Amino acid sequence: MKKKTNWLITSLLVIGSLFILFPLYLTVTIAFKTPQETADSILALPKEWRVQNFLDAIEITNFFHAFQNSFIITVFAVIFTLLTNSMVAYAIARNLDKKFYKFLFYYFVSAMFIPFPIIMLPIVKQTSAWGMDNIYGLIFLYIVYGLAFNVFVYVGYIKSIPRELEEAAIVDGASTWQIFWKVVFPLLTPMNATVGILTCLWAWNDFMLPLVLLSDREMATLPLVQYMFQSQFSTDYNLAFASYLMALAPMLLVYVFAQKWIISGVTKGAIK
Amino acid sequence: MRKPKIAFFLMTVPAMVLFFIFHTYPALQGIYYSFTDWQGYGEWKFVGLKNYINVFKDDRVLHAYLFTFKFAIVSTILVNVISLLIAMGLNAKIKFQKTLRAIYFMPNVLSILIVGYIFNFIFAQFVPMIAEKLGIEALTVNILGNPDLAWLGIVFVAVWQAVAFNTILYLAGLVTIPADLYEAASMDGANLWKRFWHVTFPMIAPFFTINMVLAMKNFLMVFDQIMAMTGGGPGQATESIALLIYRGGFEGGEFAYQSANAVIYFIVIVIISVIQIRFLQRREVEM
Numbered sequence: 001m002k003k004k005t006n007w008l009i010t011s012l013l014v015i016g017s018l019f020i021l022f023p024l025y026l027t028v029t030i031a032f033k034t035p036q037e038t039a040d041s042i043l044a045l046p047k048e049w050r051v052q053n054f055l056d057a058i059e060i061t062n063f064f065h066a067f068q069n070s071f072i073i074t075v076f077a078v079i080f081t082l083l084t085n086s087m088v089a090y091a092i093a094r095n096l097d098k099k100f101y102k103f104l105f106y107y108f109v110s111a112m113f114i115p116f117p118i119i120m121l122p123i124v125k126q127t128s129a130w131g132m133d134n135i136y137g138l139i140f141l142y143i144v145y146g147l148a149f150n151v152f153v154y155v156g157y158i159k160s161i162p163r164e165l166e167e168a169a170i171v172d173g174a175s176t177w178q179i180f181w182k183v184v185f186p187l188l189t190p191m192n193a194t195v196g197i198l199t200c201l202w203a204w205n206d207f208m209l210p211l212v213l214l215s216d217r218e219m220a221t222l223p224l225v226q227y228m229f230q231s232q233f234s235t236d237y238n239l240a241f242a243s244y245l246m247a248l249a250p251m252l253l254v255y256v257f258a259q260k261w262i263i264s265g266v267t268k269g270a271i272k
Numbered sequence: 273m274r275k276p277k278i279a280f281f282l283m284t285v286p287a288m289v290l291f292f293i294f295h296t297y298p299a300l301q302g303i304y305y306s307f308t309d310w311q312g313y314g315e316w317k318f319v320g321l322k323n324y325i326n327v328f329k330d331d332r333v334l335h336a337y338l339f340t341f342k343f344a345i346v347s348t349i350l351v352n353v354i355s356l357l358i359a360m361g362l363n364a365k366i367k368f369q370k371t372l373r374a375i376y377f378m379p380n381v382l383s384i385l386i387v388g389y390i391f392n393f394i395f396a397q398f399v400p401m402i403a404e405k406l407g408i409e410a411l412t413v414n415i416l417g418n419p420d421l422a423w424l425g426i427v428f429v430a431v432w433q434a435v436a437f438n439t440i441l442y443l444a445g446l447v448t449i450p451a452d453l454y455e456a457a458s459m460d461g462a463n464l465w466k467r468f469w470h471v472t473f474p475m476i477a478p479f480f481t482i483n484m485v486l487a488m489k490n491f492l493m494v495f496d497q498i499m500a501m502t503g504g505g506p507g508q509a510t511e512s513i514a515l516l517i518y519r520g521g522f523e524g525g526e527f528a529y530q531s532a533n534a535v536i537y538f539i540v541i542v543i544i545s546v547i548q549i550r551f552l553q554r555r556e557v558e559m
Binding site for chain 2: 004005006007009010012013014016017019020021023026027030042084085087088090091092094095101104107108111113114115116117118119120121122123124125126140141144145147148175176177180201204205207208212222223226227230233237240241244247248251252254255259262263266267270
């Protein structure tokens with residue numbers, strides 16, 4: 001029995017989706033308009049698509065530099081999170097019968113309940129005292145803080161992988177390290193995708209940690225740059241929106257091409 | 273079997289040590305300093321529970337808690353109602369299902385801060401303009417500039433964005449419900465409302481629990497939206513707990529005092545999460 005398309009719900013959802021798309025429409029059109037055009041009509045399409053706003057925004061905010069910072073932070077945070085967090089979780093998952101590893105599991109996971117503001121003030125003192133108030137310190141903290149959630153999801157996943165393959169590798173004389181890298185890590189691909197996507201979204205969009213941690217304006221990430229230039233932006237909306245659009249665009253592009261994986265990755269991470 | 277043990281040890285101990293140094297230790301330090309009068313620099317001494325007593329007497333702190341709770345409760349309810357409705361719509365037999373799903377999830381990948389800035393413009397310029405044309409007096413001025421209404425603007429933005437994530441979770445729950453359950457219910461003469469209460473809702477109860485707990489926890493930590501939209505203003509009308517700790521701790525020389533505030537905040541979040549999980553899980557069992 002094939003049900004007929006429900007047009008009422010379809011149209012309601014389409015109307016609802018305009019609600020989501022409208023702010024983006026505004027962002028794109030205003031980014032291309034002149035201040036005069038915006039004043040004449042906020043809603044209208046730009047008469048001529050003005051690229052000058054973008055050129056100005058790139059120059060004023062040093063966009064490519066901020067982009068580079070965000071890019072480096074995100075890429076390294078994702079790569080090292082995948083490599084290290086999965087390994088920690090593997091050792092824990094395969095030894096949960098032992099007290100020490102069981103303790104470790106709860107130690108990491110319980111940290112999820114600790115709100116960042118309680119460590120915010122001391123960690124800023126600590127990182128600046130140790131010369132870590134820079135991009136590398138930030139990458140490092142994303143990797144370490146990621147453990148709380150990632151150990152939780154990885155352990156759940158690894159427990160569901162049968163041990164036979166690993167046992168066969170032991171018989172072949174493989175060391176524990178080899179087993180992890182050659183046998184287990186490839187099997188983790190679905191979970192790696194989830195953790196990678198979540199880490200990527202976190203590191204790229206995060207505002208609070210860069211805000212409190214980075215001491216040098218030169219190191220600012222894309223969200224932080226938007227914050228730093230607010231006083232200039234509040235007088236020139238077209239410039240501001242060009243800048244916002246450029247900061248949002250990379251993630252939007254990734255989303256357009258990889259939305260299937262992103263949606264399923266985020267879902268899996270949340271259900272675990 | 274000695275060797276693998278050492279390998280497992282080497283895999284975990286460095287991570288444990290680093291996690292302790294960069295997460296647990298700062299947390300303990302925060303607790304430690306909450307019993308001192310440290311400003312973040314210079315000399316300090318122990319003051320016992322003085323900070324805690326003062327936090328409880330501080331109107332600014334009290335206001336931040338009230339605002340944060342009001343904001344978090346209203347947003348959590350709105351997000352869950354709206355995202356459940358959207359998820360049920362997306363789960364129905366509709367056209368353009370994939371495209372619509374992609375659109376509804378999109379806000380989740382955007383920077384909260386930048387979304388806040390965009391809505392800032394919408395509230396400051398666009399809404400007043402429309403309201404003037406339609407003759408709605410109340411909305412002709414920027415609501416973010418009104419101490420009584422600014423919080424609603426922040427709720428709006430927070431909900432706009434958070435619905436994306438919660439919708440996807442509900443959708444994941446809805447697709448697990450077998451279609452014959454609905455058919456059986458229809459044959460028993462259950463109407464739409466009854467089918468929702470007796471079939472849909474019990475089946476997705478675990479997802480309801482996760483969504484409520486996660487949404488509440490995230491909203492209690494609200495920071496980015498407020499930094500982008502009001503900066504805590506007008507006055508201190510929209511100052512959340514996280515914002516107050518940030519402001520007082522870094523700009524106000526209240527390192528120790530705000531640490532005490534943060535400890536209380538931590539306890540509050542844990543208590544709320546535990547109560548929520550207990551309460552909602554008991555409901556799951558009953559249904």
